[in-house]
Structures are given as C-alpha cells and as structure tokens.
Amino acid sequence: MENQFFVDSEHLSKEALDKKHQLEKDPSCRTNPMEYMPGMEKIKSDVCDKVMNEVKSFDYTKYTAKDVRAALEHDKCSVEDFKALLSPAAEPFLEEMARKARLETSKHFGNTVYIFTPLYIANYCENYCVYCGFNRYNHINRMKLTLEQIEREMKVIAESGMEEILILTGESRAQSDVKYIGEACRLARKYFRMVGLEIYPVNTEDYRYLRECGADYVTVFQETYDIEKYEKLHLAGHKRVWPYRFDAQERALMAGMRGVAFSALLGLSDFRKDALASAMHVYYLQRKYPHAEMSLSCPRLRPIINNDKINPLDVHEKQLCQILCAYRIFLPFVGITVSSRESAEFRNGIVKIAATKVSAGVSTGIGDHESKYEGKDAADKTGDEQFEIEDGRSLKKMYGDIVGEGLQPVLNDYLYV
Amino acid sequence: MDKLTLGGKEFESRFILGSGKYSLKLIEAAVKDAGAEIITLAVRRANTKEKENILDFIPKNVTLLPNTSGARTADEAVRIARLSRELGCGDFVKIEIMRDSKYLLPDNQETVKATEILAKEGFVVLPYMYPDLNVARDLVNAGAAAVMPLGSPIGSNKGLATKEFIQILIDEIDLPIIVDAGVGKPSQACEAMEMGAAAVMANTALATAGDLPLMAKAFRLAIEAGRNAYLAGLGRVLTRGASASDPLTGFLRD
Numbered sequence: 142m143e144n145q146f147f148v149d150s151e152h153l154s155k156e157a158l159d160k161k162h163q164l165e166k167d168p169s170c171r172t173n174p175m176e177y178m179p180g181m182e183k184i185k186s187d188v189c190d191k192v193m194n195e196v197k198s199f200d201y202t203k204y205t206a207k208d209v210r211a212a213l214e215h216d217k218c219s220v221e222d223f224k225a226l227l228s229p230a231a232e233p234f235l236e237e238m239a240r241k242a243r244l245e246t247s248k249h250f251g252n253t254v255y256i257f258t259p260l261y262i263a264n265y266c267e268n269y270c271v272y273c274g275f276n277r278y279n280h281i282n283r284m285k286l287t288l289e290q291i292e293r294e295m296k297v298i299a300e301s302g303m304e305e306i307l308i309l310t311g312e313s314r315a316q317s318d319v320k321y322i323g324e325a326c327r328l329a330r331k332y333f334r335m336v337g338l339e340i341y342p343v344n345t346e347d348y349r350y351l352r353e354c355g356a357d358y359v360t361v362f363q364e365t366y367d368i369e370k371y372e373k374l375h376l377a378g379h380k381r382v383w384p385y386r387f388d389a390q391e392r393a394l395m396a397g398m399r400g401v402a403f404s405a406l407l408g409l410s411d412f413r414k415d416a417l418a419s420a421m422h423v424y425y426l427q428r429k430y431p432h433a434e435m436s437l438s439c440p441r442l443r444p445i446i447n448n449d450k451i452n453p454l455d456v457h458e459k460q461l462c463q464i465l466c467a468y469r470i471f472l473p474f475v476g477i478t479v480s481s482r483e484s485a486e487f488r489n490g491i492v493k494i495a496a497t498k499v500s501a502g503v504s505t506g507i508g509d510h511e512s513k514y515e516g517k518d519a520a521d522k523t524g525d526e527q528f529e530i531e532d533g534r535s536l537k538k539m540y541g542d543i544v545g546e547g548l549q550p551v552l553n554d555y556l557y558v
Numbered sequence: 559m560d561k562l563t564l565g566g567k568e569f570e571s572r573f574i575l576g577s578g579k580y581s582l583k584l585i586e587a588a589v590k591d592a593g594a595e596i597i598t599l600a601v602r603r604a605n606t607k608e609k610e611n612i613l614d615f616i617p618k619n620v621t622l623l624p625n626t627s628g629a630r631t632a633d634e635a636v637r638i639a640r641l642s643r644e645l646g647c648g649d650f651v652k653i654e655i656m657r658d659s660k661y662l663l664p665d666n667q668e669t670v671k672a673t674e675i676l677a678k679e680g681f682v683v684l685p686y687m688y689p690d691l692n693v694a695r696d697l698v699n700a701g702a703a704a705v706m707p708l709g710s711p712i713g714s715n716k717g718l719a720t721k722e723f724i725q726i727l728i729d730e731i732d733l734p735i736i737v738d739a740g741v742g743k744p745s746q747a748c749e750a751m752e753m754g755a756a757a758v759m760a761n762t763a764l765a766t767a768g769d770l771p772l773m774a775k776a777f778r779l780a781i782e783a784g785r786n787a788y789l790a791g792l793g794r795v796l797t798r799g800a801s802a803s804d805p806l807t808g809f810l811r812d
Contacts, residue, residue, distance in 0.1 A: 244766070248713040251579020251765040304606060334606065432630050432657040474660045549581040552610075556602035556641070558634040 144408075146271035146374075148448050150280035161278050164269060164376040174372045174383045181385045182344040182392065188429065189387050192421045195220065196366060201413050204228035213237055218471045223420065226467035227413050235459065238466035242495045245473040252548045255476070255498040256539060257305035258298055259339070261507050262286045262325050264524045266311035268378030270364070272409065274445030274527045275311040277378070281446050284507040284524030285316055292328050294510045299332040301502055301514060301536045304553040306333045307360065311527075312341035312380055319347045323354035330355035335555040337402075341379065342389035348396030357557065359393035360402035361386060362438070366418035367410040374409060390426060400434030401426070402478065407461065408442035408453030416464045420471055427472075436476030436498070437468055443482050443528040458487055462494070469495040481530040488532055489546055501539035503530050559785050562757055564596075564734065565650065565682030565703045567621065571595045572751070573781045574623065574736065575774070576761020578603060582615040584770050589617055592774035598623040598652055598759065601642040613647075623684065625652040632671035639676050651676060652706065653685040662712045666693040670700055677701025686738055689723035694731050704756065705731055708739040713762045715742025718750060728754040744773075744780030751784025752792060 147165055149158060163170050177183055204225040212222035213234065225231060226238060263285035266275040274281060286294065298306065306329050310317040322340055329336040337358035338351060348359065365371050368383055375381045390401035403422050405415035416439075423435045439461060441453035461483075468477060479488050479496040481503040488499055504513050507524025514535075534542065543550040562569045575594040577585055589597060601624045603612050616622065624642040629635035632655065639651045653676070655668045669685045670693060677683050682703045687693055689707035697705055707727055710719035717740060718724065728735045734756030741747050747758040758781055767773035 247579075247766045248715065248762055251762065252581060253579065427660060432659060434659050474662075544581075547581070550610075551603070553606045554600065554603050556628050556638060558629060558637050 142454065144272065144442065144451050144454065146448065146451065148279070150278065150447065152280045153278060157278065161269070165271075168372075171372065171376055172381060174368065174375070174381050176382065177385055178379055178382055180344075181379070181382060183385075184345070184388055184392060184395070186388060186391055186429075188391060188422070188425045189384060191425045192418055193366070195421045196414050196418045199224055199414055199417050201228040204230045206230055206233070209234050212470075213241055220421075220424075220471075223467060223471035224417065226470060227416055227464065231463060231467070232459070235463055235466070238463065238470065239494045242466040242469040243493065245469050246495055246497065249473050250497050253497070253551045253554075254492045254543050254548050255305070255551050255554065256303070256501050256536065256543075257307055257335075257337070257498065258303050258500055258502045258536070259307045259309055259505070260291075260294060260298065260329075260510070261309045261505055261524070261527065262291055262294075262322075263313070263317040264311040264507050264527065265313035265316035266378070267313045267315065268380040269376040270378075270380060271374050271376065272406070272442060272445070272451055274447075274525065279445070279447055281525035282522065284522065285321075286508050288324055288328065290508055291325050294508065295328060295332045297510045297514050298502065302540075302552065303502065303536055304333055305335040305337070305555070307337040307339055307500075308356070309339045309527075310341070312378065314341065314379070319343060319350060323351055326351060326354035326356045330557075334553040342386050342392070345392045345396045348393045348398060352397050355557075357398060357555075358400045358402065358434075359390065359398050360404075360438070361389040361393075362404040362406060362440070363387060363419070363422070364406045365410040365415055366405060366422075367414065370410040387422075390422075391429075394426070394430045394433050398433075400436065402436040402438060402476075404438035404440060406440050406442060407456045407464070412456045412460065412464070416467070420468055423472055423475060434476070435472075435474075436478055437472070438478045438480065439465055439468075440480055440482050443531070445528050446525055449529075458483075461487075462491065465491060465495040481532040481534075482528065483531055485532045485534060485542070489542060492543065492548060493546060499539065499543075501534055501536045503533070505530060559782055560789065562734065564684070567682075569595045569621070571778070572757040572785055573747075573778055574598060574738075574757055574759035576759065576764070577612065577616065578627075579761050579765035580770060582610060582612060585612075585615045586617055587771040588764060588774045589620055591771040591778070592764075593778045594620065594774075596621045596623050596650075598625050598761070599647075600625055600627045601638050601645070601647065602628045604642070604645055604647060613645075621650060622647045623650045623652050624648075625654045625686075626672075627654045627656075629653075629655045629672075630657050630665075631655065632668040632675065635668070635672040636675050639672075639681060640679075643681075649680060650682045650684065653683060664688055664708065666690060669693075670696045673697055673702050674700035677703075684736065689720045689727055691723075691726050691730060694727050698731060698733055702733060704734040704736050706736045706738040706759070709737050709746070709750065710740030712739045714740050715763055715766070716740050717742055717746035721749075721753070724750070724755070725753055744776045747777055748780040748784035748787075751781050752787045754788050755784075757781075
C-alpha cells in the first residue's frame with residue numbers, strides 16, 4: 142500500500158490547479174533533481190559517493206540470524222554488523238539489541254536526557270513536497286512572525302524553563318530570508334543557552350552569518366536518500382535539488398557550526414535503506430570532521446492538515462525501535478532525538494534504550510505559544526501546523542516523567558565559546 | 559592513609575568523583591559513600607538557569623573540579639575556565655580539550671598551551687591527557703598541579719589499557735598522577751593505586767552500576783586498598799611457576 146498524498150484545494154485558482162496536476166502527473170515537466178539551481182553553492186566532497194555506494198550494495202535480505210548474533214557479540218560494530226542489525230533477520234533479536242543499545246547509551250551519556258523545544262517562526266513555503274502540511278498548494282493559514290512576535294514567543298517559552306531552542310521556518314527564501322532568520326537567532330541568544338536551526342539549506346557564507354548571529358547547530362532532513370523516490374515526492378521548488386540538500390551539513394561545518402543533525406523521514410521509501418544512508422552520512426562526515434557533534438533523528442510520516450490519512454506504512458514502532466537500537470550500537474557517540482511525532486509511551490520507553498534528546502511543550506504552528514502555554518486567547522492570528530503531533534506534554538510534565546523513569550533531564554549542556 | 563596534596567590543599571580521599579552522568583539527586587549519596595572530597599563537573603552543565611542547577615546538588619564541603627568539556631582549542635578551554643571562576647566554581651580546573659567527538663581523546667598540544675595560560679592566572683590546573691612522557695614534562699613546566707592520564711577511552715570501562723605508559727609517568731614525573739577515564743571496575747582503580755597513582759577519577763563506572771551508592775563505596779575501599787598496598791611496598795609476584803630453591807650462584811666461592 143502507498144500513501145495517497147495528492148489533495149486538491151478548492152481555494153486554488155484554475156491556473157494553479159493545472160500546474161499542480163501537471164507536476165503530479167507529468168514527470169517530463171519537472172526539473173532534474175540532480176541539477177543545481179542558480180545561486181546554489183557546489184562544494185567538493187566525496188561523502189555523497191561513499192554513502193550512496195554503501196546504500197547501493199545493501200541487500201538486507203541476505204543477512205541471517207547468525208550475522209545478527211555475531212553483530213551483537215562484537216565489541217565494535219562494523220558497517221557489516223550494522224547492516225545485519227537493520228535487516229529483517231534482526232527483528233527477533235529486538236530485546237537483545239535494546240539491551241546492548243542501553244549499555245552503549247549509558248556508557249556515553251549516563252542516564253541523562255536532553256530536552257528542547259522547536260519554535261516555528263514562519264510557514265511560508267515555495268516547495269511542493271507532497272507529504273508536508275506547509276507545501277505551497279496546501280490551503281492553510283500562512284504566517285510569518287514579526288521580530289516583536291518572535292521575542293514574545295521566546296519569552297513565553299523561556300519562562301517555562303526551557304534553555305534550548307530549535308528555530309524552524311517553512312522553506313521560503315523570499316518570505317523568510319537569511320537576514321530575518323539571523324535576527325531571530327540574535328533574539329534567541331538573549332533567552333536561551335543553545336540555539337539550533339532547522340531551515341532550508343543555505344550556502345557556506347550564509348551558515349557563517351547565522352553562526353555569527355548565534356546559531357550553533359544545524360539540522361537538515363534529507364527526507365529520503367532514494368533519489369528516484371525523492372523526485373516523485375518533491376515536485377517543485379529549491380528543495381527538489383537533492384545533492385544541494387545532501388551537502389548542507391558539510392557546508393554548515395565548513396562555516397564553523399559546532400554540530401549538525403541528520404534524518405530520513407521514515408515511511409517515504411525503503412526505510413532500511415534510508416536508515417543505513419542516514420547513519421553512513423553521519424559516519425563519513427564524522428571521519429572528515431572529527432571534532433563536530435552529530436545527531437540523528439528518526440521522524441515517521443504523520444497526518445497533516447487536509448490529509449489525515451498519511452501514515453508511516455510499514456515502519457511500525459517495532460521497526461522504529463530496531464532502527465534506533467541499530468543506530469546506537471553502530472554510532473554510540475551520536476545524539477539521538479525522538480520528536481513529539483511519537484507517543485508519550487514510546488518516548489518514555491525509548492529514552493531508556495537509545496534516545497538522548499526529546500522535545501517538550503511542542504507546537505508546530507506559528508505564533509501560538511502564548512495561547513498554548515498560558516491558556517490565553519491568541520491576540521493575533523496564528524499560522525497552521527506542519528504536521529499533527531502525538532505527544533503534547535509540557536516541559537514540566539516531560540521533566541517529571543523523565544525523572545519518574547529514573548533518568549536525569551538536562552536543559553542545558555552547552556556553552557558558546 | 560596518607561594525604562593527597564593538590565594546589566596546596568590537602569585531601570584525605572584519593573577518589574575523585576564525576577557528576578555528569580547520573581541523577582542529580584544521587585550526587586549527595588555518591589559523595590558520601592565514595593568518601594569523596596573532590597567532585598568534577600562540566601562548566602557547560604553548571605552554566606544553567608535557575609531550574610535544577612547541578613551546583614545546587616553538590617555538598618558545600620567538597621572541592622569543585624570544574625572541567626572544560628566542550629572546548630576544542632586551548633583558547634576555548636581558557637575562556638571556559640575563566641567563566642567557571644566567574645560562576646563561583648573556585649580556582650581548580652580540569653582541562654579537557656577534545657577535537658574528536660567519537661572517542662573524546664584529549665588534544666595534548668592544546669592542553670599544554672591552556673595549562674600554561676591558566677596556571678599563570680592562578681588556577682590550580684589538572685590537565686586530562688593522553689599518557690605521553692614528553693607532554694607530561696611540558697605540563698610540569700607549564701605549571702600543572704597534577705597530571706591526569708587516561709586509562710582507556712572515556713566511558714569504555716576498559717581499565718588501564720595504557721598501563722605501561724601511566725607507570726612511566728608515575729616513575730618520572732614529580733607531580734601527582736591521577737588516573738582518569740576508562741576505569742570501569744574497583745579492581746582497576748585498585749590496580750592503578752598499587753602502581754603508585756596519586757588518585758583515581760571515575761564517573762561512567764558508577765553511573766552504569768546497578769546500585770550507584772554501593773558502587774561508590776566499593777571504589778572507595780578499592781582505592782584505599784590500592785594506596786595501602788603501594789605504601790606497604792608490594793611483595794614479590796611471580797610471573798610463572800615457582801622459584802628455584804637451590805641458588806644458581808651457589809657455586810661461587812669468594
């Protein structure tokens with residue numbers, strides 16, 4: 142079964158609708174996803190080839206229980222071991238994998254769990270990514286916060302005790318340009334100890350500018366490493382350019398960012414191959430930039446406004462857990478973030494095994510923290526959400542729940558130097 | 559047990575406790591059961607706002623040993639150390655400079671540079687380092703108060719993988735040698751102390767234990783045993799078989 146992503150809005154003009162249908166039905170009218178658009182910086186790097194070669198040769202059906210047992214017994218997890226752990230043959234070994242993963246997590250992170258919150262400052266988007274609530278053809282309330290509104294949101298979040306923030310935008314260079322995002326970073330540094338960014342990929346010089354503004358960590362989701370599938374899901378806009386997105390983390394590191402985060406959106410394509418690719422992306426970049434901090438996320442597809450049927454297909458909680466355990470065993474030093482796309486029960490369980498970071502007090506909408514945190518009616522209009530969240534716990538509740546699991550919540554482990 | 563002197567301050571305990579990997583509420587119990595008088599903490603963790611600051615959980619009678627984790631260069635370590643002083647964490651500082659996020663191995667060259675700068679500023683500098691005799695001598699010249707060689711990679715619990723080289727430091731360096739990182743079991747801590755290490759530091763070994771306070775106590779006893787053994791002077795240990803009872807040189811007449 143496949144997800145049915147295409148939804149037509151009655152609010153679209155005939156012209157827009159025709160264009161949308163053409164993009165959906167006629168591949169020949171779509172641009173080449175491997176071709177850079179004007180202004181996109183091309184860096185020299187061999188990381189992409191290395192990662193994609195691993196993925197190409199990955200046949201997960203050839204692994205057996207024997208390979209999985211060997212992987213679990215090895216002191217050090219090789220790439221081959223990792224592949225075995227991602228394979229269907231490893232599914233019966235989930236409990237053993239979880240035990241090994243927990244040991245690795247505790248060796249590197251003790252029993253600490255980091256908490257952060259995302260702040261969406263704009264939801265305008267120029268892309269047509271068929272699974273995303275922000276896509277340009279989806280009829281939603283669009284909004285871009287003014288700097289005053291951003292500051293008000295930040296104040297509300299900071300008052301809840303939060304010390305780490307992740308600033309997000311929809312992908313519109315026209316509506317939310319780099320300067321605007323930079324100003325948001327400067328404001329964030331006033332209220333938070335750690336500022337991360339999850340925005341459209343930019344060139345090295347822009348990353349350098351954003352770092353000067355106070356951002357220190359860059360997250361870019363590749364969504365899927367399967368280029369053929371990527372082409373069918375990202376039909377228009379700059380996000381369509383796959384290799385420019387792939388090199389985003391490297392450009393961020395070249396610009397002096399302290400850390401970078403990676404992810405595939407599970408459910409879009411073959412999740413085992415996407416999990417392998419995400420981890421190998423980390424693995425090879427870490428070899429090239431050994432000082433950098435790296436982390437992995439593991440989002441699964443979620444329903445969006447105007448399409449409540451979207452789901453992660455064959456990536457059930459068991460498969461997600463298997464991937465996270467495999468990540469942890471293969472890359473014991475990386476941070477692993479599990480977002481509010483997952484349920485409270487899943488997140489409570491996974492922080493004891495492999496995850497080291499969770500979000501709390503989450504809204505994926507625009508400008509609604511005051512109403513959500515303080516129960517006040519929103520004075521201004523708000524912007525609609527990117528996707529539906531599953532775990533709506535506040536910071537206070539999350540903090541208490543983590544303590545209840547016998548773990549230590551950490552709000553800040555970061556210092557700008 | 560004899561006393562340990564660091565930066566002109568005397569300590570009864572030779573067990574330095576880490577604080578970063580377990581629940582804040584367990585710190586007090588760990589300090590008590592470990593009998594520890596020095597506890598390390600990451601300045602980046604202490605640099606937090608009002609909600610549950612780690613500093614509030616550390617008993618007031620122990621000496622803080624703030625570390626510069628997160629620093630990738632000497633310059634960054636120096637800035638973190640200065641911030642630590644501003645935060646009221648005292649004059650002790652453990653230098654940790656890592657340019658490797660995978661193994662967290664220390665950068666010896668940068669560590670020497672930072673040690674020199676901070677020692678001149680009056681800090682009691684305890685540098686975490688990869689056990690290299692030449693670097694250890696540089697650290698002495700740079701004004702370090704002790705040298706902290708790693709036993710094995712942080713968090714690995716693999717014990718004294720660098721044993722031979724730590725022994726060389728103990729034999730050749732006149733400052734206290736404190737074994738840091740990789741000590742996973744009380745027996746390994748005991749072994750380090752038998753060799754003549756001045757103290758042992760542990761964090762992960764406690765954090766990953768089933769019963770943290772009990773493991774803290776086990777380490778305390780092991781460290782005391784090892785120190786006493788060292789002071790007593792270890793007896794002969796045969797590597798294999800028994801020794802010949804007839805002396806080989808019995809034929810010599812004058």
